[in-house]
Amino acid sequence: MAKKNAETSQQTQIMDKLVSLCKRRGFIFQSSEIYGGINACWDYGPLGVELKNNIKQAWWQAMVYERDDIEGLDASILMHPKVWEASGHVENFTDPLVDCKSCKLRFRADQIPEENLKLKKCPECGGELTEPRKFNLMFKTFMGPVEDEAHIVYLRPETAQGIYVNFENVYVSMRRKIPFGIAQLEKLSETR
Ligand SMILES: [Zn+2]
Incomplete structure (x- = not known):
């Protein structure tokens, strides 16, 4: 378990570095960043949009024009x-999700440690979790x-x-x- 946590934290550090590099170089910015950002939404910067358009064009060329x-x-x-x-x-x-009754965070039941699911214990704050429910x-x-x-x-x-x-x-x-x-x-x- 400790090994898995260390791996996860290393992955998070790499991701943080990558996100900050992409921002400094004008590729990708977090959406609505000046208001604290919105989870899972990203904006393409000046170089990001060029890169994206080049990839789209190359794909279209190979998939549509050349066939x-x-x-x-x-x-x-x-x-x-x-x-x-x-x-x-x-x-x-759908995915089975559990909610924390204290901190209100929502987790995918198959993505939190089994131990937490068994004890119905929130992996973030230790609060009580609901039964897994199906969410679309x-x-x-x-x-x-x-x-x-x-x-x-x-x-x-x-x-x-x-x-x-x-x-x-x-x-x-x-x-x-x-x-x-x-x-x-x-x-x-x-x-x-
Ligand atoms: Zn919690």
Whole structure:
């Protein structure tokens, strides 16, 4: 256990160095940094956006322009909720999570030490943990000003569904014959 903790702390130190280097050199900044930052969101700096665009272009060149059996696509990142019901994401895109009743932090049950899970003890503050509960991991928001069930939409948790639901559109409009492929890039600025 002590070894694992030492490894984790070494990884955290390396990550901290990397983040600070990326910031100093203008590649990546933490989102909303002047207000304390927002977890898991990052902004590409002047050099970061150039690097990102170069990688996207190289990928598009190899995947779309240099092949005659692939079409390109750029689908909306918000899709009809029925797409995610049909794909099984609403039901199955879940992780068991536990909450700390004292410090209110939330952990993935499979990512905290087994001992803590068994004793229901928070790895951060030692407070009591809830039973593991299933949480859907899709990013949920509401389309329009009304926040009710009928207006729920999800930020796409994967790129492929945009390709699947547009298959017929591409097939017909490009006069394709099967087999052919559809290529799409994820929005790299989405939260990670
Ligand atoms: Zn706690």
